[in-house]
Amino acid sequence: MQRSTLLKYKNYRYFKAASLLVIFAVMAYLFDQSATGAYGGSWLGYLFGILSASIVVVLMLYGVRKRLAPIRTERRNLLNALSPQQKVPDSRKREANWLRHHGATLQGWLSAHAYLGSALVVLATLHTGFQFGWNIHSLAYVLMMSAIISGCYGIYAYLRFPRLMTANMGGIGTFDSLLLEIDNLDKQASIKSLQFSDDICAIVLKARQGTRIGGNLFQQLTAYQRNCPTSQAVQQLQVLGKNLKYDQLKSFDDLYSVMAHKESLVRRARLDVMYKARLGFWLYLHTPLSIAFLAALIAHIVAIFFYW
Numbered sequence: 554m555q556r557s558t559l560l561k562y563k564n565y566r567y568f569k570a571a572s573l574l575v576i577f578a579v580m581a582y583l584f585d586q587s588a589t590g591a592y593g594g595s596w597l598g599y600l601f602g603i604l605s606a607s608i609v610v611v612l613m614l615y616g617v618r619k620r621l622a623p624i625r626t627e628r629r630n631l632l633n634a635l636s637p638q639q640k641v642p643d644s645r646k647r648e649a650n651w652l653r654h655h656g657a658t659l660q661g662w663l664s665a666h667a668y669l670g671s672a673l674v675v676l677a678t679l680h681t682g683f684q685f686g687w688n689i690h691s692l693a694y695v696l697m698m699s700a701i702i703s704g705c706y707g708i709y710a711y712l713r714f715p716r717l718m719t720a721n722m723g724g725i726g727t728f729d730s731l732l733l734e735i736d737n738l739d740k741q742a743s744i745k746s747l748q749f750s751d752d753i754c755a756i757v758l759k760a761r762q763g764t765r766i767g768g769n770l771f772q773q774l775t776a777y778q779r780n781c782p783t784s785q786a787v788q789q790l791q792v793l794g795k796n797l798k799y800d801q802l803k804s805f806d807d808l809y810s811v812m813a814h815k816e817s818l819v820r821r822a823r824l825d826v827m828y829k830a831r832l833g834f835w836l837y838l839h840t841p842l843s844i845a846f847l848a849a850l851i852a853h854i855v856a857i858f859f860y861w
């Protein structure tokens with residue numbers, strides 16, 4: 554999925570559609586002359602409510618569409634792999650043509666999802682007529698706003714982090730090769746440290762055994778290990794290096810540069826874990842919030858018609 558075109562999809566098609574909806578809703582709300590004023594139960598309130606609920610259906614369908622996409626792509630690939638001589642049923646050809654034109658529109662769905670989802674902030678708020686209370690109706694509203702906020706963060710993450718991840722990895726191909734490189738530096742540092750005092754050997758060993766990449770969710774999200782043994786080792790080596798004899802300095806410089814290089818690679822590895830965690834964790838909020846919101850919305854509508 555090309556993330557940069559997500560918001561610009563088809564020359565801002567869904568941005569324009571969502572803006573038109575919002576402008577229409579605000580104008581209608583401002584010029585509404587009904588005696589009761591605008592609230593959920595006025596004709597305009599119903600219109601906004603039904604419009605909002607229809608948008609919610611489209612938003613939920615994105616989840617379904619997303620899961621269908623890999624199946625469709627696989628089918629299309631299978632079909633493309635068939636040689637021209639092979640007899641392909643007309644229905645399959647039609648499906649393949651349809652997919653060729655529409656199959657890549659998951660990005661379009663997500664663009665619509667983001668803009669229409671954001672438009673709900675205005676539509677649903679005008680629907681409520683700014684009347685809130687400690688009830689199921691307001692719970693639906695709060696859950697909706699929470700889903701929208703988490704979704705906005707998701708779009709921000711999708712647009713920002715992949716680029717930062719590429720820049721952070723620099724020339725190193727994959728996360729696994731980064732770990733291999735760190736392991737390699739650990740081995741080199743252990744061997745080089747043997748010619749120095751026990752203090753230095755212990756520092757290098759601790760850095761090898763105690764350095765953690767990843768860890769619990771907080772550590773992943775912040776790229777942070779408290780008292781990281783590798784960073785401590787680099788600082789302590791700086792101090793200890795001042796007391797060495799002249800003929801030891803060359804080998805000590807080698808050891809120091811290996812440890813400093815390791816520290817920078819560990820930082821990169823932690824940043825990579827951090828970007829991945831920040832890219833992924835919000836969806837664990839967004840999806841349950843969406844489902845809870847849907848349940849509360851159904852309860853809201855049932856309650857409205859029950860008391861009607």
Ligand code: HEM
Pocket residue numbers: 592593594599602603605606609677680681684685686688690691693694697850853854857
């Ligand atoms: C995104 C969708 C929706 C949200 C977030 C939402 C939320 C709310 C909220 C917070 C209120 C104000 C409750 C109060 O006065 O304490 C309200 C009122 C109302 N809603 Fe909705 N609603 C939605 C969709 C709908 C739909 C689809 C319908 C009907 C088909 C509907 C019908 C009503 C009615 C009739 C009221 C007035 C209730 C009253 O004042 O007694 N709503 N809604």
Ligand code: HEM
Pocket residue numbers: 609612613615616619663666667668669670671673697698700701702703704705706707708711836839840843844846
């Ligand atoms: C009440 C409003 C919303 C509902 C009910 C909703 C619902 C959903 C659902 C059901 C999914 C699929 C989750 C999955 O496949 O696990 C999803 C994904 C997503 N939504 Fe929303 N959403 C809402 C608002 C928003 C908004 C306002 C934005 C952005 C501005 C947004 C951005 C996203 C993103 C980025 C994804 C993940 C796309 C992916 O990984 O394929 N959502 N949403």
